[in-house]
Amino acid sequence: MSLEYVKFTPGFGKFMPKEYRDMVEHGPFGKKVSVSQVGTFKEILEEHPMCAGCAMTLFIRLAIVAFPNPEDTITVGTAGCGRLAISQAAIPFVYGNYGDQNGVASGLTRGLRLRFGDRPKDVVVMAGDGGMADIGFAQTLHSWFRKEKFTTIMLDNEVYGNTGGQESGMTNRNQVLKMAPLGKKFEKMDMLGMAKVAGCAYVATVVPNNPRRVESVIKKAVLVAREIGPSYIQAYTSCNIEYAIPTDKVMEDAKTVETDRYKFSEYITDEAKEYLSQLYGYKEYLPKPAAAVEKQ
Amino acid sequence: MYLVANIDTEICAATSCKLCTQYCPEANTILYDNEAGQDKGFKYGAAYVAVDRCKGCAQCVWVCDNMAKHNAIKMEMIDQIGDTALTENVTYGEKTSHALLANPVRGQG
Numbered sequence: 425m426s427l428e429y430v431k432f433t434p435g436f437g438k439f440m441p442k443e444y445r446d447m448v449e450h451g452p453f454g455k456k457v458s459v460s461q462v463g464t465f466k467e468i469l470e471e472h473p474m475c476a477g478c479a480m481t482l483f484i485r486l487a488i489v490a491f492p493n494p495e496d497t498i499t500v501g502t503a504g505c506g507r508l509a510i511s512q513a514a515i516p517f518v519y520g521n522y523g524d525q526n527g528v529a530s531g532l533t534r535g536l537r538l539r540f541g542d543r544p545k546d547v548v549v550m551a552g553d554g555g556m557a558d559i560g561f562a563q564t565l566h567s568w569f570r571k572e573k574f575t576t577i578m579l580d581n582e583v584y585g586n587t588g589g590q591e592s593g594m595t596n597r598n599q600v601l602k603m604a605p606l607g608k609k610f611e612k613m614d615m616l617g618m619a620k621v622a623g624c625a626y627v628a629t630v631v632p633n634n635p636r637r638v639e640s641v642i643k644k645a646v647l648v649a650r651e652i653g654p655s656y657i658q659a660y661t662s663c664n665i666e667y668a669i670p671t672d673k674v675m676e677d678a679k680t681v682e683t684d685r686y687k688f689s690e691y692i693t694d695e696a697k698e699y700l701s702q703l704y705g706y707k708e709y710l711p712k713p714a715a716a717v718e719k720q
Numbered sequence: 721m722y723l724v725a726n727i728d729t730e731i732c733a734a735t736s737c738k739l740c741t742q743y744c745p746e747a748n749t750i751l752y753d754n755e756a757g758q759d760k761g762f763k764y765g766a767a768y769v770a771v772d773r774c775k776g777c778a779q780c781v782w783v784c785d786n787m788a789k790h791n792a793i794k795m796e797m798i799d800q801i802g803d804t805a806l807t808e809n810v811t812y813g814e815k816t817s818h819a820l821l822a823n824p825v826r827g828q829g
Binding site for chain 2: 449450459460461462463464465466467468469470471472474475476477478479481482485486633635671672673674675676
């Protein structure tokens with residue numbers, strides 16, 4: 425709920441729910457916080473039932489810290505591990521039926537734009553690789569083709585981790601899993617390529633072993649989705665249970681995978697570059713001075 | 721009994737890198753106190769663990785040993801670390817947090 429619409433009447437603040445007061449007084453509502461300040465403020469994410477050492481949780485935690493306007497943000501998710509943590513946050517969470525998350529988010533973002541025309545309301549979809557690339561594939565792609573203005577984040581653990589280790593469209597070829605004993609027969613789906621073809625204005629891959637990069641990517645994606653068009657982030661969030669990674673080696677694995685096959689990549693349209701540089705001061709996207717262009 | 725992370729305040733306050741706070745998958749578990757270690761002459765504070773939320777994954781140990789190379793975090797049995805921070809005793813101030821120490825097994829006092 426936005427601070428602009430719900431304000432404490434002096435003297436009545438103590439009657440607001442404790443969780444909400446915590447967010448305003450000690451948390452990030454109405455303030456700017458960064459990943460480097462975590463540990464010094466009350467986070468939006470609370471205790472959650474995810475496994476110990478889960479990289480997906482780390483990514484979700486960093487993503488929620490990075491939201492540019494958390495008090496005006498609504499998250500949408502679906503079945504899968506991720507929603508167990510996302511739903512334990514002090515911002516609204518909408519549960520889309522399995523695979524429906526991008527359809528639900530389409531309606532939600534349109535409705536919010538009609539109702540709150542004066543200020544941006546950010547809708548962020550966070551779902552797993554199964555919910556997005558397999559079961560919700562049609563709705564995900566259609567929302568991009570329709571240029572729905574919200575952010576889609578895939579928590580790509582390359583397996584159906586919540587149901588015992590079946591292969592998903594995002595599992596790598598030849599990968600043997602508990603419920604795929606012969607190994608996967610097909611290549612990993614190129615969702616990044618499809619996002620670009622479908623017209624996403626901002627597409628990025630990221631691994632949570634670089635928290636500041638996660639923060640910068642999420643901020644850009646949410647800002648671009650406010651005005652320009654759909655944005656898509658694909659994050660490698662390993663499943664340490666199904667891939668048998670010791671919990672203290674999760675970041676080592678993330679580093680290995682990042683250098684091997686999940687390199688940081690960013691695709692951004694010219695329109696989105698202009699928007700980010702002019703409205704939000706992103707210097708790296710400012711047009712180069714004429715002298716520098718001539719030298720090239 | 722089970723293992724939780726325990727941060728050596730002196731080693732941590734000498735470097736104050738804050739990396740472990742960014743790499744813990746649990747929210748508000750590794751917290752940061754800007755005033756920790758000031759009595760020993762350190763300026764920038766140190767991290768500490770709210771042990772009731774620690775799930776014992778030891779990711780912070782790997783980050784402290786391999787990325788920061790400070791070796792300030794060890795996994796210890798919860799009944800052997802003595803008085804430590806618990807979520808209910810944590811207060812938040814202006815860009816810092818502070819914890820009253822209590823025994824994690826017996827409670828405060």
